[in-house]
Amino acid sequence: MATATVAHHDTEVHGHQDHHDHEHHDNFITKYLFTTDHKMIAKQFLVTGMFWALIGGLLSTLFRLQLGFPDMNLEVLRPILGGWIDEAGKLDPTFYLALVTMHGTIMVFFVLTAGLSGTFSNFLIPLQIGARDMASGFMNMLSYWFFFVSGVIMFISLFLKTGPAGGGWVVYPPLSALEQAIPGSGMGMTLWLISMVFFIASSLLGGINYVTTVINLRTKGMSFSRLPLTIWAFFLTAVIGILSFPVLFAAALLLVFDRSFGTSFYLADIYVAGEALPNTGGSPVLYQHLFWFLGHPEVYIVLLPALGITSEVIATNSRKPIFGYKAMVISLLGITVLSFIVWAHHMFVSGMNPFLGSIFMFLTLIIAVPSAVKVFNYLTTLWRGNLIFTPGMLFSIGLVSFFISGGLTGIFLGNSAIDIQLHDTYFVVAHFHLVMGSASFFGMMAGVYHWFPKMFGRMMDAKLGYIHFWLTFVGVYMVFFPMHYIGIAGFPRRYYSWTNFEFTNLYTDLNMFVSVAAIITFAAQFIFIFNFFYSMYRGRKASLNPWNSNTLEWTTPLHPGHGNWPGEIPTVYRWPYDYSKPGAAEDFIPQHIPLSQTPESNLPHEQELVKLELEIMKEEADLVANESKH
């Protein structure tokens, strides 16, 4: 295949001209299915992610029906849900737990990890650093197909007679280990574990590739200090994933042993279903430590790419450099490091040593500082800008809002004394749905709207984008903001109904409101689905650089082939945020424009670099001349 030769990013590779001829030999299978082109793999991740987002969203509307309208007769759903609707037309409580579990698993792993990182790391890393493809196209292909298999297995588990896993997305043992305790812990849980093993493999294959590519395949002049913030974010996300996913694998493996081979890593002193089990000496808290060692970094795996995308989109559409590039990179690094040492804040009341709780409280609240810096920098980037509200820009501003709202409630939950009351209530649900769920989802949407022209060579319809944004933005707040009140009132999570307790026997109106808002918000996503697929074929033809952006991907042809640039890869001479530079004629100067061509806008220290730059360019020219002589 042509890919082998073009994978070298080295600008002096001979004969790029012929490599384009090879493109046409791709058949359907090598072009759309088992492709090694990072752009196509990105689209595969995106479309699969969208599919899962719809499934995950649909599951949430089902359990919101139960929570908002507990007396509703759901007989109409019997054709789909079968026996999970009981004779009285009510949702089965066990199935309710399965819905909650699957919603969480699907959204966290399949949509916001694979759908977000998988799509944009794959699509943007080679295009923005100036590489022909990922370091290993084959591993990249495997990464997608492992994810696909993982999805197929999880999908099958939805249709089991005993139901899919139902112990919450965290699948804490002993509940997840004992079939006697909940039917979903039988075959459903087995499939969950197998699916996750494939997913972890996929994630690692992808992550290793992203890291390698960013370190090794940057084009000439693309130093780390000139990387777009998107790439910084994807790079650090991949690092987090590589370090944390293996720990989830360990946790899952021990759980498999406990479930199938009679070990007692997590099980001790259990009497269930009229029988005392032989297991002694294990600790369920051990599982929680292992799980959250992945689980917390996972939050940042989900969030960092969204923040990276937002940085890029906000700078471009504010026509301003991102404020405090260095501070943004340092805060990303800070979040990366800190994300590994805060996991036990999920476990303040798990029975672990309270002293450990104190330590983790200190570490957790430190992470608020880099997050705050990011917010202030976004705000300052907007300040005195010349803002163009593309749909991507709207979603980015929405992300910042969610990041603030959900981030601030983290300060409550990170404080172990306050967490005693709020732990596992709807306050937590509101917190993480805003800061990680919705913020990351908005980052993903911003990315799709912004890079759609590069993906498909056409524009998405902006008006539909606006409608989609406003419905979703208002909708998300209408769903999750009321949950703070419900949470402060003490409503516990994962409850099938509220009528058993006096302290939760109120707010039926608010729960109904939330459910209606959730269903409307879910329905609004079909506007996006329509816009996406319609524009793919019928959208207005995009120009080469529709947003007047600085980064390298906009220097490729409208439909870049495998290898991205038909000729040489452009060299990079400046950082990616030269927007509205004083003295420049246009309000943007792309990264590949040499400083020597823009004497009118160079800052004093850049003017000094011009001489050096000219020398290097001369050397280059000599080299190329020599090459062609041979």
Place this chain on the structure above:
Amino acid sequence: MYTFLIAVGALLLLSLVWMVYRIQTLVSVVKGSDRKIASGSNKVNAILFLVFLFGSGALMFWYSIKEFDNYQMPVASEHGVITDELFWITMAVTGIVFLITHVLLFIFPYKYQYKEGRKAAFYPDNHKLELIWTAVPGVVMAGLVISGWMAWSDITAPAPEKAHVVEIMGYQFAWDVRYPGKDNVLGDYDYRLINASNSHGIDFTDKNSIDDFPSPRVVIPKGEPVLFKIRARDVLHSVFAPHMRLKMDAVPGMPTRFWFVPTKTTAEMRAELKNPEFEYEIACTEICGRGHFSMKKIIEVVEPAEYQKWLSEQKSFLQQNPSLAEGLKTEKKEIAGIN
């Protein structure tokens, strides 16, 4: 029939949306607005941010004030007063940040919306400003953490010697309560001893277990320290007594604990809330299976004198069910008062 009508309605609605969409696309092509950098929609979006700011802000203040008594749960424990105070201090601090950042976030889009011919400010960094807004959150966080840490240390400190011990055991899907009796020491247990008549797995050969007694409710005295000894029999559960601001997981194989001082009797709380039916409740907050939402136990807080009276009236496990004592030596049966 209904399904048919709904389907027709949906179809009509969809075609209407479709037509509107096509018309607006054509209009924008004719007007050439799709070629402009920023079309008229830019202004609309800018205004909508303002509308959202004021609309949702007003809604938030209105609802937060109107519903205050509903979501602010009355507190009935000593440490709960402290954690509530911390909660509201944090609310004030974060509330201010929330308002300021959101006002800026939504006013900037209006104020700095695209204008042809204007150039954005080239303002890539300002170290002084960045240092300030790194240091200020740092200091504020430090304050919050230290106050939280002090409260946490007090709450999780070992219980006072004289604390009244109550054992709460979670199982699918209820709580069982055991009192240590006169000696205030709970007897040993072993999960392998659990059977239909000994749901706690109490080891009755341990002399401390002889005066242990069960109770359908958690009865505790007001104003005196109470120690919950918490365990689980099958899967994880979590004891949540919302009015006591108390939560602790129940873990199979690893007993946990939480001590507190209740400050209001059930009767006093009933009077305060003008609700004669009020009860303190315990709920489960760790997903545990089908009946997770129904694991209820009532806590009854009474005056200390009443508590002592109630204690003296209770019958031990062995008195209630002498068959449990089978195989025990006679002397022990005598101590237990069942011969």
